[in-house]
Amino acid sequence: MGELKLMKGNEALAEAAIRAGADAYFGYPITPQSEVIEYLMAEKPFDRTGMVVLQAESEIAAINMVYGAAGTGKKVMTSSSSPGISLKQEGLSYIAGAELPCLYANVVRGGPGLGTIQPSQADYFQSTKGGGHGDYRQIVLAPASVQEMSDFVKLGFELAFKYRIAVLILSDGVIGQMMEKVELFDQIPRLTDQEVIEKYPWATTGKKKGTERRIITSLDLDSLKMEAHNHHLQAKYKTISENEVRYELIDCDDAEYIIVAYGSSARISQKAVQLARKKGIKAGLFRLITLYPFPGKEMQQLCKKGVKGWLAVEMSAGQMVEDVMLSVKGCAKVEHYGRFGGIVHSPEEVLHALEEKIIGD
Amino acid sequence: MAEITLEDIIKPENLVYKKTDLLTDKELSYCPGCGHGTAHRITMEVLEELGLEERTIGVAPVGCSVLAYEFMNIDMTQAAHGRAPAVATGIKRCWPDRIVFTYQGDGDLAAIGTAETIHACNRGEKIVIIFINNGIYGMTGGQMAPTTLPGMKSSTSPFGRDVETMGNPLKMTELVAQLPGTYFVSRQAVHSPAAVRRAKKAIKKAFENQRDNKPGLSFVEIVSNCNSGWKMTPIDANKWMEENMFPFFPLGDIKVDGQLVK
Numbered sequence: 001m002g003e004l005k006l007m008k009g010n011e012a013l014a015e016a017a018i019r020a021g022a023d024a025y026f027g028y029p030i031t032p033q034s035e036v037i038e039y040l041m042a043e044k045p046f047d048r049t050g051m052v053v054l055q056a057e058s059e060i061a062a063i064n065m066v067y068g069a070a071g072t073g074k075k076v077m078t079s080s081s082s083p084g085i086s087l088k089q090e091g092l093s094y095i096a097g098a099e100l101p102c103l104y105a106n107v108v109r110g111g112p113g114l115g116t117i118q119p120s121q122a123d124y125f126q127s128t129k130g131g132g133h134g135d136y137r138q139i140v141l142a143p144a145s146v147q148e149m150s151d152f153v154k155l156g157f158e159l160a161f162k163y164r165i166a167v168l169i170l171s172d173g174v175i176g177q178m179m180e181k182v183e184l185f186d187q188i189p190r191l192t193d194q195e196v197i198e199k200y201p202w203a204t205t206g207k208k209k210g211t212e213r214r215i216i217t218s219l220d221l222d223s224l225k226m227e228a229h230n231h232h233l234q235a236k237y238k239t240i241s242e243n244e245v246r247y248e249l250i251d252c253d254d255a256e257y258i259i260v261a262y263g264s265s266a267r268i269s270q271k272a273v274q275l276a277r278k279k280g281i282k283a284g285l286f287r288l289i290t291l292y293p294f295p296g297k298e299m300q301q302l303c304k305k306g307v308k309g310w311l312a313v314e315m316s317a318g319q320m321v322e323d324v325m326l327s328v329k330g331c332a333k334v335e336h337y338g339r340f341g342g343i344v345h346s347p348e349e350v351l352h353a354l355e356e357k358i359i360g361d
Numbered sequence: 362m363a364e365i366t367l368e369d370i371i372k373p374e375n376l377v378y379k380k381t382d383l384l385t386d387k388e389l390s391y392c393p394g395c396g397h398g399t400a401h402r403i404t405m406e407v408l409e410e411l412g413l414e415e416r417t418i419g420v421a422p423v424g425c426s427v428l429a430y431e432f433m434n435i436d437m438t439q440a441a442h443g444r445a446p447a448v449a450t451g452i453k454r455c456w457p458d459r460i461v462f463t464y465q466g467d468g469d470l471a472a473i474g475t476a477e478t479i480h481a482c483n484r485g486e487k488i489v490i491i492f493i494n495n496g497i498y499g500m501t502g503g504q505m506a507p508t509t510l511p512g513m514k515s516s517t518s519p520f521g522r523d524v525e526t527m528g529n530p531l532k533m534t535e536l537v538a539q540l541p542g543t544y545f546v547s548r549q550a551v552h553s554p555a556a557v558r559r560a561k562k563a564i565k566k567a568f569e570n571q572r573d574n575k576p577g578l579s580f581v582e583i584v585s586n587c588n589s590g591w592k593m594t595p596i597d598a599n600k601w602m603e604e605n606m607f608p609f610f611p612l613g614d615i616k617v618d619g620q621l622v623k
């Protein structure tokens with residue numbers, strides 16, 4: 001059993017970064033995720049493991065520091081909240097093009113614009129459909145507990161290096177700010193420089209005489225080569241879609257009505273499912289853990305088993321619901337419910353929406 | 362008299378100059394007469410002379426020198442427009458014993474990347490910045506740069522730079538010299554053999570500073586030409602540069618060993 005602690009989601013993420021053997025964190029403060037860099041600075045990981053922590057002059061600088069360091073094979077991460085994540089999109093697009101492994105977290109707040117500092121899930125499109133320019137994807141993990149804020153750091157780094165891709169932990173103000181018991185994993189040692197050089201031959205670590213130089217770039221002025229590179233990226237995303245789908249089914253075995261949700265909406269919806277069951281409604285919860293890749297096939301299979309209706313619950317005006325619709329493809333009714341702009345829905349509101357929008361007619 | 366063939370000339374005993382192995386054999390993408398090629402050459406010669414190539418990581422910008430990684434035969438990273446100092450910071454912080462440098466144009470360094478430049482300098486990142494100031498956006502076809510001189514024509518200041526509405530040229534090098542984080546700041550040129558020698562000396566000093574872990578960033582500006590963007594012959598461009606650029610961007614060391622030169 002690992003060390004047990006009572007922590008905020010943001011603190012668990014930061015502690016997990018140290019324990020995962022991260023080499024560096026580059027960030028810029030923004031509510032509701034400033035605890036990540038505050039925790040790191042106070043914990044002095046530079047003394048604990050040698051990890052670098054640097055407060056950059058902007059989110060743009062932070063993601064480009066990540067780009068530089070990731071290109072050298074180091075385990076690096078950043079985090080921010082919605083407005084700051086928008087600024088990182090340029091760098092994330094370059095990271096996708098150059099195929100660099102890295103981890104970042106978005107503790108989502110309500111938008112658009114400066115919006116509000118209250119929780120939201122309105123960055124789903126940005127997170128799962130690319131975000132920056134160009135045809136690219138990233139793996140998106142959606143924690144629903146402080147425990148998962150920690151666990152997904154470890155998992156996220158593993159996936160990032162397995163596929164040389166950016167992995168996003170898409171959290172929200174609720175998960176980032178709330179305190180829960182968390183079982184921390186044991187310290188994973190940082191790789192030595194020599195281990196990095198041996199493990200990642202693609203990394204720019206200094207060209208030895210008589211060897212090929214390494215180049216980290218997303219540029220190719222030859223369009224045919226760029227098309228080939230894009231095909232290579234798409235093939236990688238397909239492999240990821242086939243192998244890395246993660247989700248959790250709660251009370252779905254006999255369910256006639258299924259709520260699809262992730263993050264804090266999944267927790268609220270789980271309570272709504274309990275309330276529904278008490279009323280004799282056969283409801284279940286399909287909790288998304290990976291938002292990309294999206295568990296569409298699994299939804300289709302469930303639908304064929306006779307699910308009558310799906311309710312997509314998210315703190316947005318309806319973003320994830322589009323993917324549910326695409327997955328279920330007319331096999332059953334799909335509706336959206338969610339409060340947004342910084343308001344968190346209650347289990348009762350979710351149950352009401354299920355009864356009104358799905359069961360009612 | 363027997364005819365003299367190429368084979369007669371290309372002989373080891375006739376060798377007067379050899380291209381450093383730290384430049385690849387790839388044909389440079391620069392316009393004939395452009396200063397970028399010379400700046401590449403002396404940078405790579407310095408790395409070779411100091412024996413640093415095995416532990417150097419370079420960062421290429423967005424600009425005409427975006428393909429610097431095709432010509433510099435070392436490990437290189439290509440950065441987004443203006444972000445090279447942040448990219449270099451990420452590398453240097455994770456590999457403090459590596460030699461890290463950026464190579465950037467004036468649009469890259471002094472417009473879109475102003476924040477990254479100033480903050481990398483202010484943090485005293487132990488990197489080298491080589492700044493090619495040609496007073497114009499060469500790559501995109503000769504638009505106005507932050508360093509375009511007052512009255513100077515470009516494709517986005519077709520009637521000349523009007524400082525009332527377009528602002529004055531930015532003397533980034535003087536600006537960063539004021540920051541405690543810079544250890545060495547120098548402005549040079551590469552338009553004549555004597556200037557090339559001085560520029561190479563400055564670049565050498567910059568890399569020696571980093572090699573010796575001196576406290577702070579070393580910054581070398583090279584005032585250069587863009588004959589294509591300026592719409593001049595290479596010779597006219599160099600003459601115009603001497604007559605117009607140098608008075609505004611005077612050459613010489615500005616800060617040495619952390620002290621401003623009086």
Ligand SMILES: Cc1ncc(C[n+]2csc(CCOP(=O)(O)OP(=O)(O)O)c2C)c(N)n1
Nearest residue numbers: 423424425442466467468469497498499500
């Ligand atoms: C974000 C972004 N904005 C604009 C551009 C277009 N662009 C490419 S190079 C360049 C200017 C480069 O000028 P400079 O840095 O002076 O380099 P030079 O070509 O003169 O050497 C611009 C505006 C870009 N590639 N990316």
Ligand code: SF4
Nearest residue numbers: 391392395425499587
């Ligand atoms: S456009 Fe200007 S800066 Fe670019 S290669 Fe030609 S002369 Fe040099």
Ligand SMILES: [Mg+2]
Nearest residue numbers: 466467497499
């Ligand atoms: Mg220029």
